[in-house]
Amino acid sequence: MLFQSVIGQDELKHQLRQAVREGRIAHAQLFWGAGGYGALPLALALAQYINCTNRSDDDACGSCPSCHKMQKLIHPDLHFAVPVNKVDKNDKRPPVTDNFLVQWRAAVLANQYLNEQQWYEALGIENKQGNISVHEAAKIMEKLHFRPFEAAYKVMIIWLPERMNIEASNRLLKLIEEPPTKTLLFLVSEDPTRIIKTIRSRAQSVHVPPIDEAVLVKIKTEQDGIPEAQARKLVRAAAGSYGKLLSLAASDDDNRDTFTFFVLLMRRAYQVDGIALMEWAEELARTGREYQKAFLTYAVQMLRECFMNNRRTPEVTYLLGDEDVFAQKLSPYINERNIETIYRAFNLAMAHLAQNGNAKIIFTDLAMKMVKAIRR
Ligand SMILES: [Zn+2]
Numbered sequence: 001m002l003f004q005s006v007i008g009q010d011e012l013k014h015q016l017r018q019a020v021r022e023g024r025i026a027h028a029q030l031f032w033g034a035g036g037y038g039a040l041p042l043a044l045a046l047a048q049y050i051n052c053t054n055r056s057d058d059d060a061c062g063s064c065p066s067c068h069k070m071q072k073l074i075h076p077d078l079h080f081a082v083p084v085n086k087v088d089k090n091d092k093r094p095p096v097t098d099n100f101l102v103q104w105r106a107a108v109l110a111n112q113y114l115n116e117q118q119w120y121e122a123l124g125i126e127n128k129q130g131n132i133s134v135h136e137a138a139k140i141m142e143k144l145h146f147r148p149f150e151a152a153y154k155v156m157i158i159w160l161p162e163r164m165n166i167e168a169s170n171r172l173l174k175l176i177e178e179p180p181t182k183t184l185l186f187l188v189s190e191d192p193t194r195i196i197k198t199i200r201s202r203a204q205s206v207h208v209p210p211i212d213e214a215v216l217v218k219i220k221t222e223q224d225g226i227p228e229a230q231a232r233k234l235v236r237a238a239a240g241s242y243g244k245l246l247s248l249a250a251s252d253d254d255n256r257d258t259f260t261f262f263v264l265l266m267r268r269a270y271q272v273d274g275i276a277l278m279e280w281a282e283e284l285a286r287t288g289r290e291y292q293k294a295f296l297t298y299a300v301q302m303l304r305e306c307f308m309n310n311r312r313t314p315e316v317t318y319l320l321g322d323e324d325v326f327a328q329k330l331s332p333y334i335n336e337r338n339i340e341t342i343y344r345a346f347n348l349a350m351a352h353l354a355q356n357g358n359a360k361i362i363f364t365d366l367a368m369k370m371v372k373a374i375r376r
Contacts, residue, residue, distance in 0.1 A: 001044035001071065001112060003059045007219070007242045008211035009038055016046050016206075021057065025050065025153075026204035027179040030161075032192040033208030035115035036243020040159060042208060043186040044070075044112065047078060047155040050184070066151060073105045077151035079143050080104060083116070083130030083163035087123060094135040113243035116160060116190065126290070127354065132164040137171035144175065144183050154183045161187045162194035169196045176202045210240020224249070258298045259323055265299070266330055269370035277371070281363035292359060296350050302327060303342055306334040338376040345369040 003013045019025055031039040045060070048070040052060035060067050069075035082104060084095045093099060100123060107114055107122040120126045140156060148154040158164075164172070176199055179185050187203055189195060213235050219242075220231035238245035261284055268276045284292060302323070309331035334342070349366045353359065 001041050001048055002062050003045045003049065006038055006041045006045050008215040009042060009208065012042065012206070012208065013045075016042065017049065017057065017059075020046070020050055025184065027183065028176045028185045028187070028203040029206050030187045030189060030192060030195075030200065030203035031206045031208055032189040034210070034241060035190050036113045036238075036241030036245070037208045037210055038113065038242065039188045039190075039206075039208040040108070040114075040157075041112040042206075043157055043188050044073075044108075047153075047157070047184070047186065050153050050155070051075070051077070051151040073108060075151065077148045077154040079140075079154070079156045080159065081132055081136050081140050081156065082119070082159040083132055084123065084136075085120075085125045085128045085130045087125055094133065095130075096133070096136045096139050098139060111243075111246065113241075113246060115243055118247075130160075130163060132158070132161065132168055134165070134167045134171055137164075137168040140172060141175060144180055147180075148182050152182065155186060156183070157186045157188060159188045161189055161199065162191050164195070164199075166196065169199055173198055173202070211242055213240065216240075216242065216245055220245070220249075258295050259326075261295055262299050262302055263326055265367060265370060266333075266374065269367060269374050270333065272371055272375075274368075274371075277367040278364060281360055281367055284363050285359035289353065289356075289359070292353055292363075293350065296346055296353070300343065300346050303334055303339070303346075306331040307339050310335050333374050335376075338373040341373045341376075342370070345373065 003017065006013065029043075031043050033039045048067055049055055049060045051066045051070065053064045053066055054061040060070075062071070066075065070078060073080075080097055080101070082097050082100075084097055084100050086095050087100075091099075097104065103122055104119075107119055111118070114122075116130075117126065120128070120130060123130070140158070144154065144156060176185055185203070187195070187199075192200055192205075216235040216238065217228070217231050220226045220234060221228050224231075226234070234245060234248055238248055261280070264280050265277075268280060284295065287295075306327050309327055345366055349362050352362045
């Protein structure tokens with residue numbers, strides 16, 4: 001990853017490059033910022049810059065042997081420890097990053113701004129949380145035991161160290177305090193408050209702020225050719241996260257369908273059309289489980305927007321086009337008297353789906369609750 005491919009963050013890039021040029025590279029650094037701000041791409045760019053044999057003041061060269069391997073994430077001196085979990089329950093090995101390196105490289109090369117959930121989806125464990133276990137800690141120690149093979153510095157990137165349990169954290173404490181020579185530890189966190197304090201205090205803090213909105217608007221208008229007004233709305237919804245901006249744009253197509261399901265639910269609930277609602281539930285039940293979860297999440301967001309509209313705080317809504325028009329029409333019916341009941345019904349549906357309940361029953365139940373709630 002070159003610094004020039006990291007979106008925005010000019011000031012931070014400048015500081016990181018300067019530290020390298022002046023030979024003050026901290027051995028343990030904690031890059032932290034919300035998902036999609038670019039903490040991981042920055043750590044990758046720094047690793048590449050440090051080890052590039054032909055770097056300029058601004059960036060790595062991108063073409064020396066070190067850069068080639070770094071860019072493909074296959075450099076023998078670049079290591080990763082990321083949260084994982086068992087994918088196959090018959091697999092007797094303790095789950096560690098090495099078992100999933102192929103998936104990790106593919107996921108990161110496809111999107112360096114990926115978030116935790118996207119990684120679990122890529123792994124196929126989206127219903128489980130990953131963790132960085134004591135087995136992983138042992139692997140980390142083992143890998144950092146030897147001097148770098150060919151690079152100036154060996155780099156260990158620990159992505160989401162907040163997923164390390166206490167046992168693993170304690171195991172790594174000494175290492176983070178005094179990494180072996182020519183070894184760098186980059187911790188890349190979305191939520192540093194959940195990392196144990198003894199670790200947090202031993203790493204140099206590198207705060208990654210939200211990406212400048214103007215930079216993101218420019219990407220949407222110039223690269224993606226989206227009209228400026230729409231780009232601004234999308235960017236505002238992404239709140240400085242390029243990762244979020246990517247998923248907002250990607251979900252635009254899927255959203256058409258989800259939007260239709262949402263409109264049908266609300267319209268038929270308002271008309272108290274039981275038979276049409278049963279058909280609605282059946283049709284939604286025929287889609288995949290992940291789609292159904294995405295629908296529920298989307299519907300809750302829409303309802304929140306309607307409620308905000310109702311409260312006359314439209315400046316906090318982010319809807320576009322048809323969605324905006326429909327939300328305006330629906331908003332008088334989403335108010336203080338029913339919003340709690342509605343949220344509860346959706347949360348319950350979500351919980352039952354997560355427990356693999358019968359989708360048709362879950363959505364029929366949800367639809368009937370909407371009939372009652374919407375007329376309040
Ligand atoms: Zn290079």
